[in-house]
Amino acid sequence: MTFRKKVLKVVSKIPKGSTMTYAQVAAKAGNKKAARAVGSIVSANYDPAIPCHRVVRSDGGMGGYNRGVKKKMALLRAEGVDVERYKIQTRI
DNA sequence: CATTTGACGCCAA
DNA sequence: TTTGGCGCCAAAT
Numbered sequence: 001m002t003f004r005k006k007v008l009k010v011v012s013k014i015p016k017g018s019t020m021t022y023a024q025v026a027a028k029a030g031n032k033k034a035a036r037a038v039g040s041i042v043s044a045n046y047d048p049a050i051p052c053h054r055v056v057r058s059d060g061g062m063g064g065y066n067r068g069v070k071k072k073m074a075l076l077r078a079e080g081v082d083v084e085r086y087k088i089q090t091r092i
Numbered sequence: 093c094a095t096t097t098g099a100c101g102c103c104a105a
Numbered sequence: 106t107t108t109g110g111c112g113c114c115a116a117a118t
Contacts, residue, residue: 002115003114003115004115004116021100021101022099022100022101023100023101026100026113026114031113031114031115033100033101033112033113033114034100034113034114034115035100035101035113035114036098036099036100036101036112036113036114036115037098037100037113037114037115037116038099038100038114038115039098039099039100040097040098040099040100040114040115040116040117041099041115041116042099043098043099044116052099055099056099057099057100057101058100058101058102059100059101061099062099063099063100064098064099065099066099069099072099
């Protein structure tokens, strides 16, 4: 099982209406410091079975999305995630 | 095999 | 709070 496969699997396990940071995904995949690599991996993934739009940055930012950051934000909001101005509103 | 690039993260100023 | 700099890892060239 390669790190790439682990990452894709972890991302595919993210529950609807919830989000995970790249660092969290990296940690769950085995490499806590591979947050950057996670972004590189999912950026090359165009499989709709992988909800990579549920992966956000540690600071609550959108990070990026191969179909447009705006689309990512829309998907998250549609799933019940409180996101405004391209930022995840966790506290308050 | 060596370098560069990129959907990141943390720390210091 | 916002920038800039450094570290870290995987894939592409």
